[in-house]
Each structure stands twice: as structure tokens, then as C-alpha cells.
Amino acid sequence: MPNLVIPFPEIDPVALAIGPFAIRWYALSYVVSLLLGWWLARQLCRKEALWGRKPPLNDQGVDDFLLYMACGIVLGGRLGYVLFYNPGYYAQNPLEALAIWHGGMSFHGGLLGCILALFLLARRYKAGVLELFDLGAAVTPIGLFFGRIANFVNGELWGRTTDVPWAMIFPAAGPEPRHPSQLYQAALEGLLLFTIVMAAVRFGGFKRPGTVSGLFLVCYGIFRTVGEHFRQPDAQIGFLAYGLTMGMLLSLPMIALGAAFLMRARKSARNKA
Template sequence: MTIQALALAANMPLRFEDLGLSPIALDLGFFTLKWYSLAYLSGILIGYWYLLKLLVQPGAPMARRHADDMIFYATLGIILGGRLAYVIFYDPEIWANPLDVLKLWNGGMSFHGGMIGVTVAIILMARKEGLNWLRVHDYVACCVPFGLLFGRLANFVNGELWGKTTDVPWAIIFPTGGDIPRHPSQLYEAALEGVVLFIILWFAFWKTKARYEPGKLVGLFLLGYGVFRFGVEYLREADAQFEGSFLYTHIHMGQILTLPMIVGGVYLIATAKQRRMRVEATAGTASIA
């Protein structure tokens, strides 16, 4: 290959097919496991493991037995809330065939809906067990970035939810995005919503007294996710079903759904000190001021 050919190849954007990625993680013929399903499973299990690490610290809002129940309630909230919100806000035409709403294996989940579902699950469990739901939510919020990280990586492996056209050196030509280079916006979101947001919450939990101010950690999560998602949406291609509408040319549906999160996050952070309380450990007799 000549020097000119090498130079030309070096300047060509990467094609997604050259990465050798497949949406299927395991194919046994009679059983197929997709990376998207594995991402949800991994996010829930690793989030549960991390939650147990948080609960052994002084002044935890619930015991191990509550966490075991929480994983069940939260999983239902993620699935039901995420799926219903998706078909309501992103694909309402699916109601023409109601049974298609149940076909989770075809994809189509909304994080905003999953978040609402988990919140409802936490409130119901906390009321049943006599716990402070906002403090429980603080601890759960610290675990969510794991699911966001794996979910966005799965989006990338699936070659979906790609970004707008660009000429940056790391641009990728996705099979379903036309023969033009695009932002790998899935990786931007994985880095910001998964890694950076986890670091922010890790620091707030382990290095500050945020966990003794009910709602502060939830507020940090809502604000952080909201700002990151709102910003990345400018580099992400709008949903095709909104083409030609205001939601396509001016602001995306994801940005609209994120605005209440930003406002709510700011409010929870600003008022957290007013809710600071003497925290009684769920298991044991030690009090943490």
C-alpha cells in the first residue's frame, strides 16, 4: 500500500462493522442472550452489590432484609415504568397492537419512565416497612450509574441511538445511520451518565455528610443526569418518529423530559440541610448525628 493510500485510510472515519460487534452476547441456538438484556441484568446485580456496601456504613436507612426486597420492587419499577413511558412518549402508535407493548425483547425503554417506576417502588416499600423513603432513595440513587453505563454501552453495541453527523476524528459510520460519519453519542452518555455521575455521587457519599441530609444525593443525581443528558442531546440525532416537528428541529423529547429532573434536583439540593436530622441506625443502637 502506498503512502498516499495509507494517509487516505487514516483519514477515513471508522465503520461500525469493522469493530466486529454483535447485539447477541450468547447464541446457543435454542437460547439467545442479547447484550441489552445482559446490560440490565448486570446493572441491577452490581447496583445491588454496591448498595450493600453503602448499607454497612453507620446510619443506614434500611437493613439488608430491606435491600433484598428493594431489588425486587426496583426491577419491577424499571421494567414497567421504562416500557410504559417509552410507548407513551416515543412510540404511541404501538397501542394499535397492544400485545406489542409486552414485547420487551424488541427493545424500547425510557430511562425517565424507569426512574419514575423505581421511585414509586421505593415509596411503596418504604411505607410498608416504615422507612424514610427519601433517605432510601438517596442510597439507591448512588447505584443507578452502573445501569446507565451498561445500558449506553449496550446501545453502542447495538449500533442504535447514534449522534449527529460530524467530522471529528473519532466519528463512526453506523449501519442504520446512512453512509456518513456520526458522533458516537452513546459513548458520551456512558462516560458522563455512568462514570462521571458515579464519581460525583461516590465523593458526596463517602467524603461528605450528604447522606445525613435527606434528598441531597437524589438531588445530585437528578441534576447531574439532567445536565449531562440535556447537553449530549445536542450531539445526538433526534428520534426519527418526530421528524419535521418541533421536537426534531428545536428541542428533543429527551431534553423536555429532563427539565423537571434539573429543577427537582436543584430544589432537593437547596433544601437538603433543612431536612438534616439525627439519624438512627436501622440495625443496632448507635446514633449518628
């Protein structure tokens, strides 16, 4: 038992209720993330100097970028959760797969959904796929940050038991003090990752297509793996072989793909030199 246990703040998961209608913090985090991401994408696509050429999207294109990303996040995130984290349950209850208001979203599924969505958007606007990947990578940490904060507010996806002095007792996780792993992940996957990708943009990352998205994939994969060491695995899956978790396993191909993007960007830059 730690010397000091921080009580979990009792935050109502409903941010605003008007009669029978309720707006939850989790839903609000999606809305805020998408709007901030849309605003930042517009600013980035208005600065030709960052790209060293004409930006891949105009203002109308960025509006469509928001719509495509939103669809990729929601559809891919839900499908990813169904397939990666609870396939047995949804095989027996297929209609529950449509009940997204019951919770259950996967980042890795959302990532695959966004990749497909940006492929379609690139074809529509005849833009470079890697350029749109880079733009998406620049704004995605915003959503990761607010999403993890929403996880914390909901008291879900809590950490493993611990005796660190900042441990918390989560109401739905029993009496044991646990890591507030949602906050660790918000700091790593949100704040730190945002700082890294924006630094890459500032120092010419958009001028070498694949650089920003490759850096995002590698860093997210590493940060997610680190965070998984503190996070309690999903109860229906538990630990996999060698102490791995599903989050760790799904992050490995991300790191490999990101490294491939970075090597391609570097080779392309050398060929142009």
C-alpha cells in the same frame, strides 16, 4: 467528510447462544447492572458511619430493594417509551406494548417507575423515602453506564452527522459519519455521574436526606441535555420546538425536582444545626 472515520466494530448483539436460546448483550447489561447495584447497596447499608444513624435497610431489605428497582425499571421504562416516544404506534398496536424483547425503553419512564417502587418499599420497611431515593441515586449510574454501552454494541441511538475525526459509520444509520453519542452518554451519565454521587456519599450526603438524589437529578438532567446535542433524535419524533428533543424536554423537570431536593436538604440541615 472527516479525515478519519473509525469503522463501527462488528459486535454480535447476541452474547451467548445455546440452541434456540440467546442471551443478548442488552439483557446482560441489565443483569450485570442490577447485580452490581445490589452489591453496592449492601455495602453502603452496612456502613452506619455514612448515614450518621441506622441505615434505612438491612441485607434483606436490600434484596427487596433490588426486586422493587428491577420492576420499576422494566415496567416504568417500557410504559415511558410507549407514552413519551411512540404513543401513536402503540395506540394502533396495543399488544406490541408488551413486546419488550423488540426494544424500546425510556430512562425517564424507568425513573418514575423506580420512584413509585421506592415509595412502596419505604412504606413496607417504614423507612424514609428520601433515604431510599438517595440509595437508589447512588447505584443508578452503574445501570446507565452499561445501558449506554449496550446501545453502542447494538448500533442504536446513534449520534448526529459530524466531521470530527473519531466519527463512526453505523451500519443501520446510512453512510454518513456520526458521533458515537452512546459513548459520550456512557461517560457523562455513567462514569462522571457515578463519581459525583459517590463523592457526595463520601462527604456526608447520606446524612442530609435528599442531597444525593437531588444531586443525581440535577446532574443527570444537565448531562442528558448535553448528550442530546450530539444524539440523533428518535425518527418518529424528530426535533421539537426551538430545536429541543424529547430527552431535553423530559430532563427539565428532573433538574427542577433535584434543585428542590437539594434546597430541602440544606434547609433541614440548617434547622438541625
